[in-house]
Amino acid sequence: MKTSDTTRPRPGAAILLTALRRNKGAMIAGTVLMSLYQAAETAFPIALGLIVEHTMRDRGLGSLGVSIGSLAVIITTVSLSWRFGMRVLQKANTTEAHRWRVRVAACGLQPVARDVDLKSGEILTVATEDADQTADIIEVVPLLISSLVAVVVASVALALADLRLGLLVIVGTVAILSVLAVMSKRIGASTREQQAKVARAGAKVADLIIGLRPLHGFGGNHAAFEAYREVSTDAKRQAITVARVNGAYAGTALALNAVLAAAVSLTAGLLAFEGRITIGELVMAVGLAQFIMEPLRLFAEMPKYVMMARASAERMALVLAARPVMTAGAGHPEPGGSLEVEGVRHGTLQGVTFSVAAGEFVAIAAYQPRAAADLASVLAVNAAPHTYGGVVRVGGREIADLSIEAVREHLLVNPYDGEIFAGTLRTNIDPAGTGRTITEAVEASMLTDVVALHREGLDHVVRDRGANLSGGQRQRLSLARALAADSEMLVLHDPTTAVDAVTEQLIARNVAKLRRGRTTLVMTSSPALLDAADRVLVLDGGVVTAEDTHRNLLAGDDAYCRAVAR
Template identity: 45%
Template sequence: MVRTSARGGGAANGRGGGAANGRGGGGAGILRRTVARNRGRLAIGTALLAVHQIAETLVPIAIGIIVGRAISTGDTRSLVASVAGLALLFLVLTVAWRLGARFIVFAMQREAHLLRVEVAGRILHPRGVRTDLRSGELLTVSTSDADREAWILDVIPRIVAALVAAVASAATLLVIDVPLGLAVLIGTPVILGLMQLAAPLITRRATAAQEATARASGTATDLVSGLRPLRGLGAERAAAARYRDASADALRSTLHAAKATGIFVGASVTVSALLAVGVAGVAGWFALQGRITIGELITVVGLSQFLIEPLGTLARMPGFLATARASADRLALVLDADPMVPAGSQSLPSRVTLELADVSYRSLRGLDLRAHPGELVGVLAHRPQDAEALAHLLSGHVAPDDHDGTVTVGGVRLAEIDLAQARGGVLVEPHNTDLFAGTVRSNVLAGSPDADHTEVRRALTASAAVDVVDAHPDGLDLPVTDRGASLSGGQRQRVALARALLSRAPVLVLHDPTTAVDAVTEQAIAEGISRMRHGVNGHEAPERAHTTVLITSSPALLSVADRVLVLDEGRVVGEGTHADLATADENYRKVVLR
């Protein structure tokens, strides 16, 4: 595995279908795992919410008893005792709700946090993750989908508590009058069965809405990160139109999901309310006939009104369950995805010759390339896609089965080298690199925290970034905002180069490291790279020999290379020193000496 400076393991195309790190099972498996690892708090919270619902059910029963045995008889002592008992009942239901909700909310927030950390860990893992989700979509998965999947910890207690309330109400009605109890016992399962018929539709609509929202977030992330180039190209309108289309699609999907859920909930609540009203009406008729007492009538009417709440809860829960399942399915796209590259187990050789043999990847076709220890090799690609493909291949973000041919370091296949050693041995500094929020010091020392001041100064000088430090009173403590936005393009590029040089990686691959600087600075950087990586005389002792590959069309950089390889149509078509190629190769001269 090759490391990319200041970047985590990347993602490549293709959805992962296998289990990673012992996971698997898709969204259903993630939901089961969530329930299992929060079973303690979930059980306590569910029990407390069930107690709350039982206490809520007892309230109309207690009022009916007070009317029948205290108010109707005029017994003051019974009335006082009944009111005290009712107050205790309200105390129990309040405390049970507060404590139960606290357990449930804590479990939800903790699970959402664990999922966010887990998804971020998978995305940033050095081995990478095989998924076709874009950066913005991955951001949505690690935030909103993580939060929504944790809703399952709220859905389960609410369903259980609502069922407990319905059963307790039905049991009470059975005691009062069998037909009334049977109406609830039969009507409730019928309502639940009808609700389940619409659950698949709601799940599909919720999944589509979340996918559309994620795509819109991905588009927004891409546009924000590429805002400067878009402005340079004058493509703001086209970019805005693209985002409007993605946003409109997300809005339509969300409205479709909301419409389906609204119709479903409205129909379910209406049916539940009709059941409650029907029970209350029949109870009134029975009271007129003398089959039940006034106190029992009050109890039945109270329970009928109360039943609307748990039945309404049961009506709403499928929508929340569908959303949680849809988010779990999206989390599974990352958590169950296969890693991009194997971990490897072999040691990094002491002398690291970098060799590509008959490699085909993207636009590369049968590429042969060798860079010896202590050698500074320049690579000129006539086609930009060849340069991009070579840099990406060497970055370690490409699975072994995604390319043909072999990539070896010191004679050992790159994929077979221990991951940590490979990351310490080969560094690819990409063309578009990022800086972290912090200071110049923290960015330069990001890969070499133990470097002393002298080494840092050498790296800054070699990259021509020393003027960025010397020109500001804060020096190395000059603040840097996220992605280095507080610096100019040239300053950002030079600080990133200093970070790469300071790492002293045995193999360093630089892809167009001087595109944002002027010709004078570029010449200074070329000499600095040669001096710091290969010594004043062009070489170092064998045990400290460094290999450097410069993928560039810069004449200043190519002029300091020991030899230059010319790529065209995905393969090497020429080789020699910069001076020889500039004299003998007309195409090389046109591209480099422009």
């Protein structure tokens, strides 16, 4: 029998339960210590009442010494239990937040993308703010229980003095929590909306930073800034709404707590006036009425933090519970095999068929740049096999039957807009720190002048997105990274568009030499790279229309000559 949507556990709740189960030991220890803290805090006004009561009967120094000693024990217990209790809980909170950040980041970095309607900037917010707020549940539950302990201890102590005082605290607490439970739902809904809008603003600014250079190029930066301002303003308005709701919640909680404290104090005063309780019990009741406001405040605030943690957990579930866009196989390609593309139809591709033999250097001259991008997407498995027609085989096996990790270990596709990371030249060329061909890759990509230009050499610092490098330097750094990987099959997409003709000629010669005996496919319009290839495929109108050496095509194909001659 199928489980209905109404009874199936929600992913956000499952995430919170996982966090609670995983930190059960720390939460038990923290709950015991924080309950001890609250009990000791509650014991302080009770002790004062007892001291007053006994002092009035026995005015000796011995009673005074016992009283001072009792207060010292209570104060020490309060101090140490709070210190160690919060240390345990905050350590568990921080560790749990780290675990969820890593989980979300791992999902974003998986070779198979997940079907989630979030931009990278939004996923960044989920991996930081939402992970932290979800982990707060580890502190919320012990604080909630310890606050309840304080209320129970206070109620029992007051009930022993007079049953009506104890009942007043219990009834008042239930009434306050009932009112605040209704208000906390509004906080949860408003917080979810705020988190979504802040995440969208983060995604917008991430897109803006990525496209800043081209935006400046055609004067579109002002329009982009205005678009971001609009999204950010929307997030600001929602933040103000959440602040108003939180303010109303906090104000209502404080007012209701004050009303309860006043009611307890006035009732105790009336009972003392009527002689139903002693002076010592009156001191205790007034002290507890003042003290109980703090645990009641914590007790009242906890539902709000629970709703915030639940909202953040639901957003994390969008990433963690999202299904992969494709189901990869588990096979591995045969080493030293060929690359075969048969009848592929995807985007602008209208049935592309070609093969690259093992160890061959082949170039593709795409007359329409979009076609090269679509082909690169298919070969990089950015497009799932079920989303396009035709077949791609790597090492004699269809990509659909291979694991993504195996495909990418065997076949590396270096995009034309390869990302540059903050770090050094060395960490950009060899991120894993395992490369053995860094020197050869640097020389082949003509990055030697950049390395020689700086005293630190390969350890020269690179800023985020390569902000301190020119366009040509960034492109050569990306090419060096692809060559240093020394993969069995390498696909390069427009690797030299930002370098001068002389450098391009040297790179073409070096790449052909370095990749000799390795399968290489270059999609380019560079005459130097086309000439270095064993053969050239012409991609026009989404199909391969011609195939020959670069020089033969130049001599016999006018369209090719016009497309690639510079």
